[in-house]
Amino acid sequence: MPAFDAAAEFDRQVRTLNALGYPALSGRTEEQFAELVAPLRAEAVAHAGTPDEADAPYDPAATGRVPFVLVVTRALAPIERTMPLTALHGGKLPGFVDRTFEPGSLERFVATEEAEPPGRDGVHLLFDVERGEEFCGVVPNDAMAAVAERGRSLLTIEEGVALMTHAPRILVKNKCFSLGGSRSGDRRVPAIWISRKAPKLGWCWAGNPHTWLGMASAGARRV
Template sequence: MARTPFDAGAEFDRQVRVLTDLGYPELSGLGPERFGALVAPLRARAMAAQESRYEPGAGAGDEGRVPFLLVVSRNVAPIEETMPRTVLHGGRLPGFVDRTFEPGSLERFVATEETLLPDPDAYLLFDIERGEEFCGVVPRDAMKAIAGRDRTLLTIEEGIALVTHFPQVLVKNKCFSLGGSRCGDRRVPAIWISQKAPKLGWCWEGNPHTWLGMASAGTRTGGVA
């Protein structure tokens, strides 16, 4: 069966609808019009990227790879509120933040200096890989390998966006760490499956897990040139 050609504009619109249906405009306090105005400039960026990045017929979410994500930061929508809006593919139980994040610690897991966010509120993330090749690899070593490829590690918000827009990417034994958000200690955030739902937790940077890879991306861009 022939694959439907990838349409970046249609995919961007779909991701906006996903966020709108999940209540992000109300969650952010912006309302539908202002939330729409916040993300609207990014549509042209997605369209421009299609001309140079995507092959005709390229799909989304295939084998743990995604062309782009619309990411809304914690400045707009708190992590404690966005994580429960994730579900597994075909599931109904809401995602959750693990209790091992002691009170106040989640706020300290911020984007690293190397991550270089293009906008504090909303932006696009391109060429995302779930990173299952790093399952069983020490996270510290996986992060070094990704840096050597001139790729960037995903942040917590980007990991939530990945599961929100493409829940089929989070599957058993192919979960992922989010090394783009750190708090200055040896903990590395990660999203995996627990109690039949997505869970945001963390693992030590020196401890490998056979079911936990390291997610990465190619580039980020904001809506303003």
């Protein structure tokens, strides 16, 4: 794997979003979308990691970590439209939202106060992202408490979709992840795992552990 280049990675993520049609989803041309995200490039380069981390091989599947991802929130593109744009690394089947999300329920899964996206433009950067496989087999409530004690933040659904969009290699068998930064006021915790050879956005109970489901978190959000 090549060493990580934050500037090149930011440009690649913008190209990925363009290729998937995110400008049109957000009601913008590619030029307008480029103008929207351009201010984040300098932030990505400045905060993507320490020099030692920047020199390390970039391999999300092996490390379970990504230096940063460019996130487009539901304020610009609905989850129902963005989740099907994801796929497993090397896979062809589109991601999907599980039918156990009853009609209208996704709108109720909103960011917690601690995971509230910064800014108001509908785009932000998420830094030092971990899929959190150390929490596989741990009760989600306990995993979320441990993440908070470390001063880290749980990922929202949109951030989980962004992670899958930009780093699909991070989702592998028995190392999937919950997204505790989006809650609906009940005991359900959203999660992304592999089903029918594709990424699936579903949910699990906050008190029920799963051996194949960790807890994703991030070090910071910036605009």
